Amino acid sequence: MSDLFDSDFQLVRLLEAILFASADPVPEGVLQSRVGAVPVRPLLAQLENLYRHRGVNLVASGGRWAFRTAADLGDKLRVEIEVTAKLSRAAVETLSIIAYHQPVTRAEIEAIRGVATSKGTLDILMEAGWVQPGRRRETPGRPLTWITTPHFLDHFGLGSLRDLPGVDDLRAAGLLDRAAPMPSLPGLGTGEG
Amino acid sequence: MSDLFDSDFQLVRLLEAILFASADPVPEGVLQSRVGAVPVRPLLAQLENLYRHRGVNLVASGGRWAFRTAADLGDKLRVEIEVTAKLSRAAVETLSIIAYHQPVTRAEIEAIRGVATSKGTLDILMEAGWVQPGRRRETPGRPLTWITTPHFLDHFGLGSLRDLPGVDDLRAAGLLDRAAPMPSLPGLGTGEG
Amino acid sequence: MMAEGMATAGDEAVDEALLLDIDGYEGPIDLLLSLARDQKVDLTRISILQLAEQYLAFVAEARRLRLELAADYLVMAAWLAYLKSRLLLPDPQPDEPSAEMLAAALTLQLQRLEAMQAAAARLLAQPRLGRDRFARGAPEDLPIFAKSRHDLGLYDLLKAYGDIGSRQARVTPFTIPVTELYSIEEAVARLEAMLGKLPDWSHLDALLPAGWRGRGVKARSLLASSFVAALELAKAGQLELRQEGAYAPIFLRARRGEG
Numbered sequence: 238m239s240d241l242f243d244s245d246f247q248l249v250r251l252l253e254a255i256l257f258a259s260a261d262p263v264p265e266g267v268l269q270s271r272v273g274a275v276p277v278r279p280l281l282a283q284l285e286n287l288y289r290h291r292g293v294n295l296v297a298s299g300g301r302w303a304f305r306t307a308a309d310l311g312d313k314l315r316v317e318i319e320v321t322a323k324l325s326r327a328a329v330e331t332l333s334i335i336a337y338h339q340p341v342t343r344a345e346i347e348a349i350r351g352v353a354t355s356k357g358t359l360d361i362l363m364e365a366g367w368v369q370p371g372r373r374r375e376t377p378g379r380p381l382t383w384i385t386t387p388h389f390l391d392h393f394g395l396g397s398l399r400d401l402p403g404v405d406d407l408r409a410a411g412l413l414d415r416a417a418p419m420p421s422l423p424g425l426g427t428g429e430g
Numbered sequence: 431m432s433d434l435f436d437s438d439f440q441l442v443r444l445l446e447a448i449l450f451a452s453a454d455p456v457p458e459g460v461l462q463s464r465v466g467a468v469p470v471r472p473l474l475a476q477l478e479n480l481y482r483h484r485g486v487n488l489v490a491s492g493g494r495w496a497f498r499t500a501a502d503l504g505d506k507l508r509v510e511i512e513v514t515a516k517l518s519r520a521a522v523e524t525l526s527i528i529a530y531h532q533p534v535t536r537a538e539i540e541a542i543r544g545v546a547t548s549k550g551t552l553d554i555l556m557e558a559g560w561v562q563p564g565r566r567r568e569t570p571g572r573p574l575t576w577i578t579t580p581h582f583l584d585h586f587g588l589g590s591l592r593d594l595p596g597v598d599d600l601r602a603a604g605l606l607d608r609a610a611p612m613p614s615l616p617g618l619g620t621g622e623g
Numbered sequence: 624m625m626a627e628g629m630a631t632a633g634d635e636a637v638d639e640a641l642l643l644d645i646d647g648y649e650g651p652i653d654l655l656l657s658l659a660r661d662q663k664v665d666l667t668r669i670s671i672l673q674l675a676e677q678y679l680a681f682v683a684e685a686r687r688l689r690l691e692l693a694a695d696y697l698v699m700a701a702w703l704a705y706l707k708s709r710l711l712l713p714d715p716q717p718d719e720p721s722a723e724m725l726a727a728a729l730t731l732q733l734q735r736l737e738a739m740q741a742a743a744a745r746l747l748a749q750p751r752l753g754r755d756r757f758a759r760g761a762p763e764d765l766p767i768f769a770k771s772r773h774d775l776g777l778y779d780l781l782k783a784y785g786d787i788g789s790r791q792a793r794v795t796p797f798t799i800p801v802t803e804l805y806s807i808e809e810a811v812a813r814l815e816a817m818l819g820k821l822p823d824w825s826h827l828d829a830l831l832p833a834g835w836r837g838r839g840v841k842a843r844s845l846l847a848s849s850f851v852a853a854l855e856l857a858k859a860g861q862l863e864l865r866q867e868g869a870y871a872p873i874f875l876r877a878r879r880g881e882g
Contacts, residue, residue, distance in 0.1 A: 249485070250483075250484060250485030250500065250503065251485060251503055251506055251507075252485070253484060253485030253486055254485035254486055254499040254500060254503045254506075254507055254757070255507065257450075257485070257486045257497065257499060257757070257759060257760065258499050258507060258757035258758070258759070258760045259760045259761065260760040260761050261760075261761065271506075290443075291443060291446060292442070292443035292444060292445070292446030292447035292450065293446055293447055293450045303761065304450065304761075306447040306450060306451050307443065307447060310443065310444055310447045313444055313464075314444075314447060314448065314451065323774070324775055326783070329775065329779060329780065329783040330783045330784070330786070330787055332775075332780060332783075333780050333781070333783045333784035333787070334784070334787070336780065336784075337784060349787065350787060351790070351791075392775075393776075393777045393780060394562060394777060395563075395777070396564075396565050397565075399566055399572075400563060400564070400565050400566055400574070401563070402563045402574050402781060403574065404788070406536070406563070406574045407781060407784065407785050407788070408549075409536055409547065409549070409552070410549075410551075410552035410553050410556065410781075411549035411550040411551070411552065411553030411554075412553055412781055412782055412784075412785030450759060451759070451762060452759065452762055453758045453759050453762035454758075454762075496758065497758075497759060498752070498756040498757065498758060499756050499757040500756070501750035501755050501756050504750060504754065504755030504756065507757060508754065508755075517747075519649060520649055522743045522746075522747060523649065523739055523740060523743050525743070525746070526739050526740075526742045526743035526746050527739050529742075529746065530739065530742055542735050542736060542739060543649060543650060543652065543653070543736065543739075544649075544650045544651060544652030544653065544695075544732070544736065545649055545650030545651075545652075545653075545695065556777075556778045556781075557778055559776070559778070562777055562778075563777075584752060585751060585752040585753070586746060586749040586751060586752075587749050587750045587751065587752070587755075587756060588749070594742070594746070595742065595745035595746065595749070596741075596742060596745060600738055600742070603734075603738075605734060605735050605738045
């Protein structure tokens with residue numbers, strides 16, 4: 238009797254973990270196949286009951302089961318909707334150049350990247366709070382320079398700008414010269430693969 | 431009285447929903463800000479207790495909280511999820527040296543392993559989100575140090591760096607001391623290369 | 624004397640599996656650790672002398688089989704041969720670290736690596752996320768952190784910067800393909816890299832890459848280039864050469880006493 242309870246309890250735990258880890262609602266048939274001969278419906282009913290008044294509920298829809306945060310908490314969960322947008326490659330590269338070369342003018346950024354920088358790129362970085370205008374360079378035309386903000390350090394978990402890995406560190410970490418040709422002669426073995 | 435109980439219960443439900451909804455561990459400070467003036471720690475302790483024997487557990491790691499499926503169910507859950515890529519030996523050793531000796535410079539890693547760090551090793555560990563550059567060491571050359579990330583703790587199921595397996599014994603045995611044994615030994619890596 | 628030590632030790636049975644697995648070692652310290660495990664005693668009570676002999680036998684056998692050994696392995700062989708002679712003979716120079724101190728330092732080095740290898744195994748055995756423990760499979764897009772609009776990590780940032788550098792490197796000048804012959808420049812670079820780590824007089828032959836005894840033009844270029852490289856470095860004042868007589872073995876060592 239207690240044995241039966243124990244094994245039921247283990248099966249409920251298993252269902253709970255499967256439903257938690259699954260990316261999509263799980264068809265009841267699939268859940269049945271994971272618990273063997275024991276009818277899955279009463280186990281799911283147990284689990285449903287367990288979560289009935291909790292912050293998360295077990296819900297069935299179209300023969301599929303899933304955990305969902307309780308509907309009444311919706312208002313409290315939403316603070317302010319912010320869409321996470323993927324940054325363009327141009328934006329990420331521009332940010333990295335500003336980080337490493339600051340204070341740096343737009344012309345200099347373009348010279349390093351080898352392509353023109355659209356105005357929007359710097360706007361996006363400024364809006365994200367990562368870069369800001371610095372002093373004007375005292376050269377003809379007095380171009381504006383760009384620097385990173387304190388929030389930039391916060392976001393990337395850096396103590397200071399000096400903690401950015403140097404070019405040598407990047408090379409050693411495998412982030413530079415990825416396509417460097419290998420020497421073709423034996424006897425130059427470096428001991429690494 | 432019942433009102434107080436109710437409101438506590440509602441806060442626990444709210445925390446439960448927040449933590450359930452997030453794939454990444456949530457910093458305790460963020461959780462605190464969501465429950466207002468009520469100390470969040472006892473609420474989290476309640477929740478932790480509630481889930482202690484369930485198929486999903488509440489775990490703290492590096493000051494962040496997350497629901498994770500119970501470790502003992504791993505075998506039964508694994509079927510559905512692809513097995514993570516196998517790490518090279520160099521990568522695993524480098525990771526454990528960073529974990530146990532942090533903050534540690536590349537030269538120190540090489541001194542322990544007796545070989546140069548091949549390109550791609552730190553790269554892989556960084557891409558996995560397990561290590562990141564730390565502060566520069568205030569010694570000549572100001573070498574960059576490497577440290578582990580909060581995600582490292584989460585991935586390996588550690589509450590904090592003090593939970594690293596065997597760390598106390600290793601420290602007591604003097605095997606985590608920074609000083610290299612003797613400069614004249616070969617294969618100990620060069621100062622900074 | 625050092626070269627002889629290496630040659631005679633070759634008779635000892637070296638585990639074939641060890642040799643075949645030469646690529647499997649993460650450097651000489653790792654190889655030494657594997658050999659030390661064969662002694663089946665605690666690392667603190669290991670016989671460094673016996674270990675040195677095993678290592679030298681391994682290197683001798685690898686060279687006999689013409690296995691390519693990285694320069695690190697040869698430097699370690701030269702150093703262990705030196706340590707072995709120091710352990711067997713009374714310490715001549717009082718101002719140098721004693722043989723026992725060197726042996727103790729090597730033991731500590733082995734212990735440290737062993738500790739980290741064991742730690743790595745224990746770390747991997749932890750209940751890992753994505754293998755033993757799983758996160759929420761269907762995270763709901765709640766703006767819990769509500770801080771940043773873009774999901775950009777430090778790795779992405781550094782990688783972007785690295786990509787710019789790599790892109791520029793790719794348009795750098797055309798390079799002449801490397802010839803099949805072993806160039807003097809390569810030999811100089813190789814010797815220079817080993818030089819600082821050599822303990823004392825080392826046999827030139829022992830420092831050459833495996834396969835130089837062959838007959839081919841390539842093998843001969845290896846010996847010739849390395850010899851010329853040794854002369855170049857001697858001329859530049861970086862090393863000293865010694866030869867007892869015509870056709871006698873050539874020894875070299877880093878030049879002592881800077882300045």
